[in-house]
Structure formats: C-alpha cells, structure tokens
Amino acid sequence: MSDQPLTYSPFDAEVIADPYPVYRELRANSPAHWSREANSWVLSRYDDVSAALADPATYSSASGIFPTPPGVDMTELFLPMLIMSDPPRHTQLRQIVSRAFTPRRIAALEPHIETLVKDLLDQTPEAGNWEFVSGFAGPLPAIVIADMLGVPRDDRDQFRAWSTTLIQSNPVRGEFGAGLDAAAALYEYFTAFLAERRAHPQDDLMTALVQAEVDGEYLSEEELLGFCLLLLVAGHETTTNLLSNSAVVLAQHPDVRQQLADDPELVPAAVEELLRFDSPVQGLARTLTAPVELHGESMQTGDTVLLLFGSANRDDHAFPHADRFDVNRHPERQVAFGRGIHFCLGASLARLEARIALQTLLTRRPDWDVDLDAAVRLHSGPIRGYISLPMQ
Template sequence: MSQQVAYSPFDPEVMADPYPVYRDLRDHAPAYWSPEASSWVFSRYEDVSAALADPARYSSASGIFPTPPGVDMTELFLPMLIMSDPPRHTQLRHLVSKAFTPRRIAGLEAHIQTLVDDLLDQTPEAGPWDFVSGFAGPLPAIVIADMLGVPREDRDRFRTWSTTLIQSNPTRGEFGAGLDAAAALYDYFAAFLAERRAHPQDDLMTALVQAEVDGEHLPEEELLGFCLLLLVAGHETTTNLLSNSAVIIAQHPESQRQLVDNPNLVPAAVEELLRFDSPVQGLARTLTRQTTLHEQTMEAGDTVLLLFGSANRDDHAFPDADHFDIHRAPERQVAFGRGIHFCLGASLARLEARIALMALLTRHRDWDVDLDSSIRLRSGPIRGFASLSFQ
C-alpha cells in the first residue's frame, strides 16, 4: 500500500473534490482502512459491484453510513428498509415497491412537468438566483410530499430537517443536530400516521398504515423508518443530481449546446451525469464473515464503505472515466446502487431529472454557475450543494 494514500469521507478537502483521492485509492489501495471512518474502503468498480451483489456477506443491517469509532447507527435511527437484510427486507421492499411501479411513475410525468414549469416561472429571467432553494430543492420535495400525502406547505420544514440530518458530520460533533432533526421528523410522522388511521386517504401514508405482512400490520417503528427513508431519500438524491448536473453542464459548453440542439440526448446524458458526479458517493456494509481482498484480511463485523463515486470513475469499467461524455450511455453505472438494495426511487429521480433538464435547456440555453458564491453540502456520503448561484 502506498504511504501517500490517505482518505477520510469527512475531510472537507475530499468533499470539495474527491476524485483525485479516489484514483489514488483505486491505483494503490483498493482495500483501504480508514481510521477516521473506522471502516475498510472499496474503490474499484469490480469490488464495489461484487459487494453490492452479495448481501449475505456484506450486510446492511448494522448501518449504511460510515461513522467514527463508538458510533452505532442502529442505536440512533429506527429500523428502515435500507438498513435491513432478507427475509425482512424482501417483505418490506415488496410493500413499498407498489408505489414505484413503472406505470405509477409514468403517470406522474404530466404532474412533474407542471411543477417544473411553475417553479421556473417564479425564477428571475436575468441575474443570479439560488438554484437549490428556487428549483432543485422544492421540485422533488413537492413530488414526494404529494406521494406521501403530507401538505405541501410543510415541505420547507422537511427540507430543513433533511438537510440538517445529512450534513451532521460526526467528526465535528454535529451528530446531535442530525438526531434532533430525525426526532422532529419522527414526531411529525407519528402524528400524521395517527391521522391517517382515523381518516384514510388515497396516498402512500395510508397504504403503509393499512399494509400487512403475514397478517400483521407494520410496527410503528418500521412505519416511522419508512417515512424518514422515503422523505430523505425521495428528494435528497434528486435535489443533488439536479444541482450537480447544473454545474457539470455549465462547465461543458459544447455538451450544453448539443443538448439544446438535440433534447433526445437528455435521457442518456442523465445517466452520464449520474456516473460523472454521483449524488450518493458511497454507502457502508458490514461483513458477516472473514474476507480477504487485495491481500487485506477483513474480519466479520468490520465495516466496509463502498465508494459508488469512485467505482463510476474507474477506467476499467468506463474508459477515459474522468471525461464527461453525453454520448457514453453508461448502463452499468452504480449511482443508485445494485442488487437487492437498488434505489427504489431511481426511475422517479430519472424522470424528474429528464423533465427538469429539458425545461432548463429550453429556458436557459447557456446558463452559468458561480461556484465562489455557492455552498457545498458538508456530508460524507452525499455530494451536492446547500446553495448554488445560477444565472
């Protein structure tokens, strides 16, 4: 292992630009021990993909985010789908997947188009504005709030809670703020679930309350875990996909021109945008048995951080991977994961991104961003912006 390689998912410099460090990891330390994250780190596409496809060896039940020594994710949050293994994972995913069928997602297209147009109608025609608060944040928050059945007027509170949760960096003693945000979300949804039990509606919250597994309704803690996951994952990924995309396209004017001239390139471009700067940079797993990889022996119980962002920049999987190419069509990118935990909302995120980018390319044919006036998220696993100056 090269003595020059050093990686911590909580390092601000890494958050600002992780890709040079990822290349060092892939080249010199593909199975790297990070003391700051108290976990092994996999950076190559082949290794990340293999781990995602092997949930029996790489368990999700002990947490999916890297944490410093002494921090136990399972003690901090209520049970949720993304932090479970079969057979319970299989049962729960079957329930919630009914809300994300291709037919249901396709049926949202006109609704999303209207939301996109309405939000852009409210943005300035000239001069800088905050792309996150004015567009990328509200759009997916409204969509998931409508699906859940919660009032739209609460979306700003949801956005604040969600952003606080994902930005609570445990190495800076900020985890308390994230836990307070999670508690606020749990309290909100507990009251809302009680209301839906008394007054059922045609929405996802009612469906979850009424759902049964083996003849029994879901326990309250699993219902609350579902709500937290659907809210946070349901809009954070899309918000950051849109924000990252706005930056990448602005930095590649020739690609921007081609997309303006040929909107049919947008769906493939969305896949390349996901690959090039993945909104979720990585998630963790826990080994269930001793494993040796790249001459490193890892013990049962060790945490392994799977770097999606690095895997998507691996030249062995994507030639010239550090080059942004809207004609690439990278079907194998792992921005949404793979296997049994493949992101349930992937098709919804893709639909929202496609509609949003087409509208932006129509209304703002040659937009620019001011990164000096923008603020990046301070989150290890999530890559995006807290604010983005757009003009």
C-alpha cells in the first residue's frame, strides 16, 4: 500500500474509472472513513452498510441522499420525493406508487419488453460498430417507463438527455448549473403534463398519481413533480447502466458469456451477480439523527454518511472471492438495490428488463466486443455507467 494517507472522493476521475482498489483499502484500513472531498463519513464494509440501511431512524434520508463537497447544496435540484423522505410520510408515499410495481403488473410487462428488445436490435446494423447506450441500453428502459407514466414515446430522447445531464451533475467539475437547468426543464414538462391529466384522465401511472389521496388529501404539486422526476430518472438510469456495465463485464469474460448463451436459464442468476460485481448505484448518503460510534470513530448528529453499495458488494467477508465474477454464486444478499424501507421499488422491473435484454442479446449477438478506449463514462459520484459504449 502507498505511504500516502488514504483519501477517497466519489468525484475523482480515477475512482470513477475503477473504484474497487480504493474500496479494498477502505474496507481494510479505514472502514469508517472521513472524506473531506465528499464532506461525509464513508462506510465500505458489507455489515456496516447493511446495518445502516436497516436503521432509517438513525440514518435518515430526508436531508438528501447524494454526497456533496463542502459548501455545495444540491437540495435545490430535487423537490420532495419518496427516496428523500422518512416515515411516516415515506410509508404513505410508497404505498401509493407501489401499486404500479406489484409482481402481477411487472410480470404482465414481459411480452411488451420482449417486443421492444427485438425491435431495438432489429434497428442496429448486422455488422460493424454500433452505439450500445444510445441504440439499446438507453431507449429500452426509457420507453418502458414512459409507457407506464403515460408520456409520449417521442419525448424519450429529450428525457434521456435531461436525465443524463442531471445524473452527470458532478459539482467538482462545475456541472451543477447544467443539472439545475435539466431539473427545471423536467419540472416544467411534468407541470404541464400533470395539468393535462387532471383535465383528461387516462389509464396510466401519471393519472393515478394525480388522483391519489393520503389521509383524504391529494398529493401536493411538489410531491407530484418529485414522483415524476424519481420515476423517470430512477426508472431508466439504473437499468441503462446495469445493461452497459453488463455488456462490458461479459465481453471481458467470454467463457462466461458463452456459458450463458448455451444455457439462457442461467441469465437470471447472472443478473444478480452482475448487479453485485459492478453495481450501477455505487452508493447513497444518509444523515445521522444521533451520534454513532463505529470502528473507533465518533460520528455526530447531522453528519452525512455515504453508504458504499459497490464496496459492500465486493466485501470478501460477505462474498468469498468477491473480486471474481462468478455466475454460479447466487448472491442473494447483494445490496445493489439497497435494503429495508428504501429498497428500490423498480428492482423487479430492472431485473426483468435486464434478463430479457441479455437473453436476446446473447441469442442475436453472442460474440460482441466493446471499445473501452472510445467509451465515455458517466462522471457521477453515485452512478456507475456509460454515456457512450461503442460495440461491434
């Protein structure tokens, strides 16, 4: 190990490119680590991350879930939303939106998703280079969530652009203003669309949100807009990045890829391992409501704590030989989608989309390669994925 003091910043370009070496150092030498760059404590071990996720009373989401450098306030990017709330309001809001993500409703989407996957692949060239993110991994979940919300498919490219700009708002790189503009554009769009749904109700999630009541009261305009932003961004960013990360990992493990092509029944287990091995959400923050003593460090009320899902999923104590990609592992305990009351509502949808997409891709294009030299990564602290991924 280097003689230099251990530092960790989720905004550092080298960390974004490959965070796993510094995660190993954090777990081994500084499991409760103060990051000046992120202005937060950083928990990297599986047991600590899992315990924090299971204790929302101490590790609160209400003050924000994204780590930020000192002096930067990202709360103006986001109106009140489910993922940034605590009980009892969180419980009430989750009950409303969870109706759209029941197992029965998600299972009913399978034929629709299969058709979308085939149509998208039909539009790609049979030979030569093609752009995996803009041509496949981005449009697929964007279309699915747009159809669920009831917004026009023709707007999906604009949604994708706004969403990417928002997620890419790395404050260290001076991109905060662009993120504010993207959030404002999304809120303006959905303000008009919500008004249209009030006047002309339809059989879609947007109408259901407008008509939803909590304790006899309708959701506020800010809560509705927060729902729309969360569902749009979280509803497709996670799957887009899961698919692009998976394409890279499988290209780097051609023997495993061939094993999956020969036996498509292995793909659901492979999706779990892909989620563990290179998590699309590397970590989210919480705020302490009480002091916590951990690994000899004293964390105080009001301190921000960054929970590194990506590091927890590479902890050898939870997953033996964790740096090995193994589709026979069955890592049911992985925390790529979080855990507890904030477990990702769209996890089952993301898993379904990923399974269908990978099974079809393995059938239609089983020998793909990726050009990592030409690929462009997202420069986002918590989100790991690609803006562009050339494939052939």
